[in-house]
Amino acid sequence: MIHATAIIHPKARIGDQVRIGPFAVIGEHVVIGDRTIVGPHAVLEGRTQIGCDNHIFQFASVGAIPQDLKYRGEETSLQIGNRNIIREFVTIHLGTDSGGGKTLIGEGNLFMAYCHVAHDCHVGNGVIMANGSTLAGHVEVQDHAILGGLSAIHQFARVGAHVMVSGGAMVNQDIPPYTIAQGDRARTVGLNLVGLKRRGFGSETISAIKFAYRLVFRSGLRLEDALARVEKEVGTIPEVISFVEFIRKSQRGVAR
Incomplete structure (x- = not known):
């Protein structure tokens, strides 16, 4: 179902059984895969391709231009896979030329409320970003990593697979796979054995x-x-x- 008040550009490509809520805005170059749900007042713009079975909640901003002063309107993109949950007020931005031109999101990820994924980030599969966690530009987060609430990852840093980053951690260097990181500036404090x-x-x-x-x-x-x-x-x-x-x-x- 597409609500009558949703604003959808005629060139946007909408898959089968997509649900779009009241006052949502869908831009010209947006592609939305089958069975995806877009909540009320969500804004999807830019050259954004979204896979199937995603759920984008109300007031999310997906595909906006980067918060990068070097960006000059070049045609960059955002690609999002299948089965992602993007909660309220999440912001995910397009890539930049200097970062390869693409922000990439894998499959089965959970972005809790107020998360931010900046330009040129690469997020793998099964990642959980808790409320208010933030990725600066050019960050890589590998499969099944968990970022605690209000944690922040410095630009160009990498978070390895199956890592647990504690809430409030400030990460300015790479966190190797399978470990736990905490603190300001974050350091590894052990292995994520439970995970x-x-x-x-x-x-x-x-x-x-x-x-x-x-x-x-x-x-x-x-x-x-x-x-x-x-x-x-x-x-x-x-x-x-x-x-x-x-x-x-x-x-x-x-x-x-």
């Missing part, structure tokens, strides 16, 4: 991750020496490979 067990990680895998974590964060070894020993002793475990690769690719440094 790993809930996601079905086996005991052998968890033991290997524990070994890798202790070497990198608790042994006092130089980072490269610790990573080399991790690779030598448990380097065949896929999750450990991901842990090591994440750290090696860090540009901002690892919070430890």
Whole structure:
């Protein structure tokens, strides 16, 4: 159902069984996938492509231009996958030329009220951003990470898969996969063992991750020496490979 008061540009592409509430605004270049729900007063604009079975709640702003003074109206985009929940007053912005031109959102994510996803961010699948959590520009958040309420991620920082960022944390460096980060400025304080067990990680895998974590964060070894020993002793475990690769690719440094 599309409410009679919704304002929809005639060139917008609306899928089957889409529901659009009163006074919602849908822009010219917006594509909305099947069975997506758009709540009252939500604004969807820009070159925004939204997948199927999403629920965008009232007063959300999706696809607005970046809050970046370098942006000059270039034709950049926002791509959102399937089965995402975007709650009240969430803001998600288009990309910029300097960031590859795309903001990317995966599938099955929950953005609680007042979250902000800035230009050129890449958010994976199954991510939860609690109320008021904020991503600056060019941030990467990998699969199944959880960002606590009022936490903030610095531009160009990365949050690894299955990470738990505590409420109110100020993250200015990369947070490796499987860890917990807290504080201002945030540091890793342990492994997200509860999260790993809930996601079905086996005991052998968890033991290997524990070994890798202790070497990198608790042994006092130089980072490269610790990573080399991790690779030598448990380097065949896929999750450990991901842990090591994440750290090696860090540009901002690892919070430890």
